Amino acid sequence: MATEESGLPEEGLALWLTEWKTSDTRTSWLGRQLVASIGRSVAGELGFLVHPDGQAVKVAMLDVHPDFQRRRLAGVLMDALYAAYPTAWINHGWRTTSGSHWWNGYRDPAPERNVHNRPPAEWAAYFDAVSVAADRAHNAHQNDYYGLHGHRDALYRHGERLETEAALHAASFRPAPPVRVDPAAEPLHGAARLVLPPSVHAYVHDRTQDSCARATALLEHVGHGNLPHDAYWNSTRQAAFADAHHEELTTLSPPVGPATHVVFTLSPLDITAVPGAQALATSVDFTDPGDLAVGVAELSWRQADRPYLTHTAAFTPAVEAAIAPVSAGDAGNAYRNRYDEEGFLRPASRGIAQPFADRAAQIQAMTERLLRGRTAWARTSPAPTPAQTPVPQPQAPQQPQQRPPGPGRRA
Structure with a gap:
């Protein structure tokens, strides 16, 4: 692999741990996200869920922008996740085709904390043992199909049927208590x-x-x-x-x-x-x-x-x-x-004053009385005598009044 393709760009890489918003109300785990930015662009993202006590992590999504792939950025993100939660169990879940090829070349920094490598009795309180077994079987099939090793030597060899696995460990699972914001008590x-x-x-x-x-x-x-x-x-x-x-x-x-x-x-x-x-x-x-x-x-x-x-x-x-x-x-x-x-x-x-806003009915009644009075006056008054129309006299033109400039007007 060429050096310019295997290394990260020289303009600098920033890692940012932030919230990952999810509307899945079925889980009480906290959404978190590791964002890798290069310059002013997002180069990669790692989305995961964290148990409220911080001792278990479930990877949900790992994505690297096409412009920054094949530069070991996905490994940097995953290593940062292990470093951010140094004592937590890590559940990588099931992998896509591209994810299986990436995992085949990735060096797991702490395989002893990968739930796929340890017996369910150690982590069954955090993860459903049957779901983990199903993810592990899916990943094994991906590896066999594409001829990948996939770190199979580190996988836990339970040697038991899935039904037996469920009977032994499924009851150990303890769902996290719900945590919800109360807008009535806090801003x-x-x-x-x-x-x-x-x-x-x-x-x-x-x-x-x-x-x-x-x-x-x-x-x-x-x-x-x-x-x-x-x-x-x-x-x-x-x-x-x-x-x-x-x-x-x-x-x-x-x-x-x-x-x-x-x-x-x-x-x-x-x-x-x-x-x-x-x-x-x-x-x-x-x-x-x-x-x-x-x-x-x-x-x-x-x-x-x-x-x-x-x-x-x-x-x-x-x-x-x-x-x-x-x-x-x-x-x-x-x-x-x-x-x-x-x-x-x-x-x-x-807040603009409208003094007559609540007097519409009174104003209407007053108007009708004035109109009635004007009609009665017109019927009883004699016709006016025509007056001689005055001849307009020429006047000197008036100078416009000067106004001081105000807001929005030029002097």
Whole structure:
């Protein structure tokens, strides 16, 4: 193999351990992801599930971008997983064809922690012994079919039928207790990635200006009714920023300007009456297409290339806002009354005074009385005497009045 194909590129490799969002409510294991980035591009990803006590890991997905394959990147990701959980059992599951060929050339750093290599009595409390046996049989078939060794010497030789294996160890499996976010007891944090107009960008990132005024301007620019509906709402602000960073890495086309990552912090809310809402281990997924009224208690934002400079402003009391519906047709009446088709506040909702809004009936009755009085006066009054039309006299032209320049006008 050529050296330039076997080694990693010289521009640098970054490994990032972050959350892996999964809507599978059948498991209480925590989703995690190792992301390998080269420059501003994702080169590979390793998705896995971790037992709540951190002592068991199930590999779910290992993928390397075609541009970075055959450079040992998959091995780097797997080695990093072993290093991140140095005492945990590792269950690699079943392998695809390409995965079998890769595993055949991979050096397992800790084969003694691979559940395929140890008797079920040691790990059956974490993994279903029958499922592990089925995965192991699938991998053995792949190896035989393609003529691969597949580290078969390290595999556990149980010498028992599958039915016997199940009878001995299946009862040892202990499902992890469910872990779910409670939005009624803690705030939620959702992220949006924005490319702001230059003037807005300069103002909201100017640390010499009042932070609350800048947060208000940023929320006005986004629109109170435009909080992201396609984002997971996390239990921590850092997890929300991580979502925005992951979107930054996976964006196909680079932004036309510097990106701003914004995190909306919501006041605690009851989601039991929200159709389609799913409370997960560390986040909430609002899958319902309709809108959802919320309160923004805090706003945090930072430039994508300057994550160490974070701006934060709290709103006391919380600002009324809404998670946007998927489309305008999915919006409810309360949303339509407060926000326009683009999700921005209607004039009545911006606090503009409308002193006659609640006197429509009185004004209508007064108008009808005036019209009736005018009709009666016209019937009883004599016709007016024609008057001589005055001849207009020429006048000197008047000079236009000078007005001082104001906002939006040039001097």
